[in-house]
Amino acid sequence: MNIFIRKRRQTSAFIHKEIRHLDKKRWWIFVLNNFEFRSFFKSVAFRCALSLFLSVFAYSVNAxxxxxxxxxxxxxxGEALIGAxxxxxxxxxxxxxxxxxxxTLQIPNSRKARLLFKYIGYKDERRxxxxxxxxxxDVSLKSTGKQLDEVTVTMRSDIRRLKESAMPISVIGQRQLQGTASNINDVLARTVxxxxxxxxxxxxxxxxxxxGLEGKRMxxxxxxxxLGQIGNFVALNDIPTNLIERIEVYKGIVPYKFGGSALGxxxxxxTKEYPPLYFDASYEIGSFNTHQFSSILKRTDVKSGLQFSVGGFYTYAGxxxxxxxxxxxxxxxxRNHDRFKKFIAGGSVKATKWWFDEIKLELIAMRTHQEIQGIDMDIREAxxxxxxxxxxxxxxRDNFFLDxxxxxxxxxxxxxxYGMHDTAMHQYDWDGNELPPVSxxxxxxxxxxxxxxxxxxxxxxxxxxxYTIDRHHSINFNIYANNTALKPKDLLMDKALGFRANFPSNMNNVTTGLSYDLNLFDDRLQNALTFKNFIFSSHSRSIDIFSVNEPEPVKVSKSFYGFSNALRYKLTPEIMVKAAFNSEVRIPTSEELIGNGYSILASPALKPERTTGCNIGAMFRQQGNDGGLIELEVNGFYNTLKDMIRFTPDVIPTMARYRNFGSVRTMGIELEAKGDITPLLYVYANGTYQDLRDSRKYIPGTEVVNPTKxxxxxxxxxxxxxxxxxFHKENLFGGRGQNTRLLFDASYIHQYFYDFEMSKYQERKIPTSFTMDAGIEHSLENNRWTLALKVKNLSNRNVVSELNRPLPGRSLAFKIRYVLK
Structure with a gap:
């Protein structure tokens, strides 16, 4: 019988129940390996959107x-052994x-310690x-391949645990994060x-x-x-990859504990967990006058349990x-007016020995300056x-007044x-001709x-x-609430328009979720069922579309329901099948519902988007005797999106607003294969076909047949x-404590249209792109120093995206990193 220790909800009572048939010697070994399960299962402290940029600084420990x-x-x-x-x-x-x-252990200073490392199914290691x-x-234990009275205890890493969960998910680990990618967007772009x-x-x-579902739906x-409102000031792509433990990409169904109303x-x-003393600093210089610097400093007072941190990063790109x-x-x-500067800094303090298991306070400050690059006109100042x-x-806190x-x-x-600064008294075309301003x-x-x-x-x-009822049943209750208040001010814009276009507004939304998890047949069957209620209200102002008057107050209050269910069943230890179904709602964002107070009007009649979809998949995962891992996965999906929200121009000049577009049908298939071909060679490949079609029968608000159906x-x-x-190998160039990685990545995107394809001769299309990246990474002194050289778009292909906007060509970057632990 295979027992997979996976969640905090497995209590010590369950552990003793499972081993009661073992003899005393084996029982003692088992308990020794797991006597701190309770501490292992305690949740990692919440770290708000940018704790990853922070780090830690503290008072020194007892001398x-x-x-x-x-x-x-x-x-x-290389997987972590949990409970060793x-x-x-x-x-x-x-x-x-x-x-x-x-x-982590605290022991007398300047003392010779004899260490014994033990784990069931592995050979003991002494140091x-x-x-x-x-x-x-650090210690690497070798497996013995033995079983205890037909009972095998397998501790899985977080990545493997997530991959084997019921939800459709892709997990990006350290191997991909430390490759040729320079940022999160590079990493995500290679994900199936x-x-x-x-x-x-x-x-x-x-x-x-x-x-195919993007933007605010994600x-x-x-x-x-x-990230919520902070997403208006910082993007995931701003986070240095050095600070990331892994990236989880959920498809269709979003875990109930996350809260909110994400749809696609x-x-x-x-982010990473750090040892008591940690310092990490890196600097990267690249093509197109790009510079990135990040640093982390952490120190923990083991006696008091207080952890102090400070850190930040700076990015500049020409x-x-x-x-x-x-x-x-x-x-x-x-491009002559596209400079970008961003600075983020902050600090945090976390207490781990008070009544709460963890209390954490974080303070973060951010500043951004982004020039606007013209395409149609040569913008020089905005x-x-x-x-x-x-x-x-x-x-x-775990066991909150109740076990x-x-x-x-x-x-x-x-x-x-925040705001846009556009006050130039001249315009210029790309021939250098001076033109009058727009106003x-x-x-x-x-x-x-x-x-x-x-x-x-x-x-x-x-x-x-x-609440964990027992090893088979658990329930979860989640509430996510958000209040947004906007106070725009642009006197110059009001003066140019000749009427007041900036006005305050606010929005509230509350999402309540109740979920039930079921585990049966020694964890071969997993099922997660969730019900949600979405409530939102707004107070904004609306301008008459026929004549410009003083904005009139508009109040909106609505409520919707949704649910999702995800199922996973293990046919064999290597093969599993998954199925998921969801019918959920996405509440409009504050910008969509109440506008931004100047260029985007309020849309009080806007309906939430609703999606109904399903996913069916299968995964094969096998680990060889030499430790090599082979993984194959296939997923098919079908989805309908109703009341799709799109950004459209308004009748009022210079204004725009969000409107419900109609219905969209999506279907597709994903394939992924990856594994260790040899102990020194790792290969991956994936492909996606996603077909999104306009399913509106009539043009919205009319009886006219939709020509793009x-x-x-x-x-x-x-x-x-x-x-x-x-390709990876230790001490490739001789010496000790060194590791070398040679990497190559390629991406292909087939041509597609940026307008509805009404004719096969239509020219409004984004051409096919095939780009290749390469890199070499070399670490010294057991990863204390790391040097990396990366080349993106090796063949210097002309690549465009987002309505034919040109992207950078071939670029080169060099990075140096120092880590003190």
Missing amino acids: QKAVLYGTITDAAT SVIIDNGVFGTSTDRNGNY EIVVKDSTRC GVTIRNTGGMGSSSRISVR GMFVDETP GAVNVV NNYKMRLVNIDNREVE YNKSESFVAALNFK GLDFDLDLGYVLGK PYGGEQNKFPSDGHNRSNDFIGKFNLG GKRIPNVPYLLGNFGVE
């Missing part, structure tokens, strides 16, 4: 004590590893070291079923698309916490690459700016200041000038209560694939 820490892994696969035992001095005292395979201040000792819609180089706006999370799926970035203007005689020019401040507080009841409360506040008051783009000094206040709360939705790629190979 009479030293900290011994490290990671225990499987020697063949670390024993010092023949059993005087010890500990066990957490969910990431990490352990003898002198511990001073903060000493790291995912496309990234960029408008330019670094710092340009981009949208993540999963199975949930963006950091450590299971929604979700991307959750999980983005002065050449682009071809297909709209103007196909000429080639250099830019966007933003400043924001974030405060977050998290409380977490098996877990409590988690997240509170957040975001204060934002007598100035401006280079749109139909009016702008000097925005807008403010936003956002309050976020997420409450999660989970059955046509493919424009500006969405439908055929794409990725391939990659990695």
